[in-house]
Amino acid sequence: MKKLLGITLGIMTALGGFVDLGQIVFTMQAGALFGYSLLWAIALGTAAIIVYMEMCGRVAIVAKEPVFSVVRTSLGFRWGLATMIGSNLLNLITCAAELGGIAIVLRLLTGWPEKLLLIGSAVSLLLIVSLLRFQWIERIFGLAGLLMIVFAVSAVSLRPDWTQLAHGFLPSLPHRDTKEALLYAYFAVGIFSALLMEYEVHFYSSGAIEEDWTPNDMGENFLVAALGSVLGAVLTTALLVVAVLIFLPRGIFPRILSTTIMTGAFPFGPKALVLALLGTMACVAGAAVETALSGAYNLCQFFNLPWGKNRRAKSVPIFTASWMGMFVLALLIGISGVKPLQLVNISIVFGMAIMPLTYYPILRVAADKNIMGKHVNSKADTILGTIFMVLISVAAIAAIPLMIVTHSGQP
Amino acid sequence: VGLKTRNTQAKACATTFLLLLAGCSRTKAIDREQAQSELRQASSLAAESELFTDFVRQGKATRRYAEGHAAMLGDEIAQSAKELDEASPEPGAQDSVRESRSFLAAARANLDKANGRP
Numbered sequence: 072m073k074k075l076l077g078i079t080l081g082i083m084t085a086l087g088g089f090v091d092l093g094q095i096v097f098t099m100q101a102g103a104l105f106g107y108s109l110l111w112a113i114a115l116g117t118a119a120i121i122v123y124m125e126m127c128g129r130v131a132i133v134a135k136e137p138v139f140s141v142v143r144t145s146l147g148f149r150w151g152l153a154t155m156i157g158s159n160l161l162n163l164i165t166c167a168a169e170l171g172g173i174a175i176v177l178r179l180l181t182g183w184p185e186k187l188l189l190i191g192s193a194v195s196l197l198l199i200v201s202l203l204r205f206q207w208i209e210r211i212f213g214l215a216g217l218l219m220i221v222f223a224v225s226a227v228s229l230r231p232d233w234t235q236l237a238h239g240f241l242p243s244l245p246h247r248d249t250k251e252a253l254l255y256a257y258f259a260v261g262i263f264s265a266l267l268m269e270y271e272v273h274f275y276s277s278g279a280i281e282e283d284w285t286p287n288d289m290g291e292n293f294l295v296a297a298l299g300s301v302l303g304a305v306l307t308t309a310l311l312v313v314a315v316l317i318f319l320p321r322g323i324f325p326r327i328l329s330t331t332i333m334t335g336a337f338p339f340g341p342k343a344l345v346l347a348l349l350g351t352m353a354c355v356a357g358a359a360v361e362t363a364l365s366g367a368y369n370l371c372q373f374f375n376l377p378w379g380k381n382r383r384a385k386s387v388p389i390f391t392a393s394w395m396g397m398f399v400l401a402l403l404i405g406i407s408g409v410k411p412l413q414l415v416n417i418s419i420v421f422g423m424a425i426m427p428l429t430y431y432p433i434l435r436v437a438a439d440k441n442i443m444g445k446h447v448n449s450k451a452d453t454i455l456g457t458i459f460m461v462l463i464s465v466a467a468i469a470a471i472p473l474m475i476v477t478h479s480g481q482p
Numbered sequence: 483v484g485l486k487t488r489n490t491q492a493k494a495c496a497t498t499f500l501l502l503l504a505g506c507s508r509t510k511a512i513d514r515e516q517a518q519s520e521l522r523q524a525s526s527l528a529a530e531s532e533l534f535t536d537f538v539r540q541g542k543a544t545r546r547y548a549e550g551h552a553a554m555l556g557d558e559i560a561q562s563a564k565e566l567d568e569a570s571p572e573p574g575a576q577d578s579v580r581e582s583r584s585f586l587a588a589a590r591a592n593l594d595k596a597n598g599r600p
Binding site: 175326339 | 554
């Protein structure tokens with residue numbers, strides 16, 4: 072049972088990373104524009120995150136070093152500091168967007184004013200993270216996020232064309248015009264990037280240390296990384312499929328969260344709609360917690376300060392103040408009136424731009440026999456890691472120019 | 483010579499002022515491509531509101547969701563309509579802008595139906 076519950080770390084990491092506010096709207100927009108033809112980007116991103124999550128879990132177990140200690144050692148102080156500042160800015164922007172997302176969902180459930188709900192959400196998350204141990208945080212958000220399965224059930228009930236769907240897993244290029252090709256590239260890079268958001272590996276590797284994983288847990292590390300990510304990928308695929316079946320034939324390009332949530336209940340009724348709303352809220356709230364905690368993990372691990380959600384708050388004062396500060400700052404950004412989806416667009420694209428600085432050090436340390444001993448990367452791990460590193464770098468270079476020329480993906 | 487210089491300076495000042503005024507103006511020129519993009523957005527909003535109206539009519543939405551989503555969609559439609567009102571279409575873009583306005587009017591009408599208004 073303990074092993075089974077251990078998987079919730081992978082589920083929460085993947086759901087918070089894969090199925091957050093940005094990914095829900097972004098994936099559905101991709102489906103509404105390009106049908107199934109971008110499914111390959113989900114498959115590619117999933118394979119990449121499994122490889123890197125497993126690697127950083129292994130490094131955390133063997134070297135007892137979470138991602139940001141590795142980043143500092145590998146990149147040196149100056150580059151490491153730049154990476155830490157960039158990552159934490161992204162965590163903050165994403166956390167603000169997710170808080171905004173929770174307020175939207177709560178408004179759709181209760182009808183109360185959004186600003187009030189925004190404040191209520193931030194206070195509730197502060198209390199939940201303060202009161203609960205790490206394992207309970209991951210169990211609650213990981214398991215509640217499984218309500219998103221209603222979107223998968225909706226997708227199957229709408230009877231997709233399975234042959235066309237399967238073809239979507241083969242990379243292809245649209246042939247109509249340059250504008251469409253650029254839009255296609257923007258969404259491919261965006262989906263790939265959203266599946267590999269940095270905070271997933273920061274949270275996952277810190278979680279492995281919070282849970283005191285030992286070399287005996289090496290099998291569990293792979294299982295957790297793989298199962299959590301595959302589940303996240305299935306749900307992301309379901310989101311794309313419902314968009315293909317509901318939005319594409321009607322010429323709808325969804326721009327707001329509430330439109331996308333409707334698809335989970337489309338073949339059913341109000342009860343399914345409530346499940347879709349609750350599942351979305353759990354995933355979005357999980358992402359808010361992940362980003363707030365990741366911000367604190369990054370800061371403390373970089374400066375070698377004591378950290379840990381399971382330690383008494385007084386013994387890790389900077390860590391505690393940091394994650395609380397993340398929630399407070401995110402709330403202030405949300406209250407300022409910036410639209411959550413605008414924040415998400417920025418975080419996905421800029422996240423991609425700094426991604427190589429997070430992933431390269433993990434690959435380097437995991438392949439270092441002096442540090443990893445018998446748990447060093449196999450040849451296949453290093454080859455796969457290098458291929459994905461090249462893809463991440465290409466996408467990082469292309470992300471910002473694509474955002475500019477497509478006006479953030481406007482058709 | 484002094485008078486001529488003063489005249490030239492006055493003309494330059496007036497031109498600069500007019501240019502600044504034009505820059506601060508609330509109207510924004512939109513070309514054919516931008517107008518096409520506005521048209522796609524407006525047509526999408528019209529289809530979205532129709533889908534939503536059907537969803538509500540079939541009894542699939544909760545009351546809170548219907549009210550909340552109608553308000554959010556209404557804001558999107560109002561924002562698009564405002565952008566179109568402030569736009570000054572270039573030659574060749576007028577038809578798309580006109581069509582966009584009628585799509586937005588249809589979207590608003592659909593939302594009214596969903597809200598139970600005549």
